[in-house]
Amino acid sequence: MKKLVVFSGAGMSAESGINTFRDSDGLWEQYRIEDVATPEAWKRDPELVQRFYNQRRKHILSAKPNAAHLLIAELEEFFDVHVITQNIDDLHERAGSSQVIHLHGNIRLAKSSGPNAEYSTEFYPVEGSEQDLSKHFCKDGYPLRPHVVWFGEAVPAYADAQDCVQDADIFIVIGTSLQVYPVAGLIHEIPAHCSAYYIDPKADQQQLPPQFQKIVMTATQGMQHLKEWLEQQH
Ligand SMILES: NC(=O)c1ccc[n+]([C@@H]2O[C@H](COP(=O)([O-])OP(=O)(O)OC[C@H]3O[C@@H](n4cnc5c(N)ncnc54)[C@H](O)[C@@H]3O)[C@@H](O)[C@H]2O)c1
Missing domain, CATH: 3.30.1600.10 (SIR2/SIRT2 'Small Domain')
Structure with missing residues (x-):
């Protein structure tokens, strides 16, 4: 997988x-x-x-998981899916995702x-x-x-997240302004062969490595948009 x-x-x-x-x-x-x-x-x-x-x-x-949380959970049927989130909510888990790293706590x-x-x-x-x-x-x-994890505190889960992205085949960044370090640095840790996407309504304003394709959409629209392509990849 x-x-x-x-x-x-x-x-x-x-x-x-x-x-x-x-x-x-x-x-x-x-x-x-x-x-x-x-x-x-x-x-x-x-x-x-x-x-x-x-x-x-x-x-x-x-609150309830939205269609994008649900689509990500459903992808476990076809991929070895890992979620790394900056969110302190548990909506990925409630949608059914089974491998979630919380960088900023829960x-x-x-x-x-x-x-x-x-x-x-x-x-x-x-x-x-x-x-x-x-x-x-x-x-x-x-x-x-x-x-x-409060501002100024260490991010102990970052090392696990770094390990996790280093052998990713597909990397999808969703809904982050990439302003909070060190976690924003993760986008530079993916391998050269990895297909990388950035879904965000303000994606066109973001400076990203050339490996990334920008999808200027909300999370639910963007995941729906990628779904067809993803179905051909597994
Ligand atoms: N749900 C939560 O748990 C929650 C909520 C607020 C903030 N936080 C914390 O805030 C910190 C801030 O960093 P951040 O980058 O995650 O948030 P941020 O507020 O800095 O950036 C949010 C990003 O989401 C985008 N966005 C807005 N609506 C969207 C939509 N419908 N679909 C997709 N993208 C959309 C914005 O354009 C922006 O780039 C994180 O550390 C996180 O822990 C967590």
């Missing part, structure tokens, strides 16, 4: 009703990054940060807020949408914090 790797960003879930970060109606228009998504914010006001992620979780739980999980939490490998499932600082603790006694 050929190896097909999907690399998704916030635009992947936009048609499921989950806001992107940098579009004009995106999340960062409503919140300052420093107030909610940094280790310093957690130190300063953990209640505010917890509330922000409780809202995100509630919204994500009420909001359905929590972890310790103690020292070195960014490298923690012990995760706690979150029941429902609410985490409470005064009720939810990890084994070492620290309050649980969301399993999210």
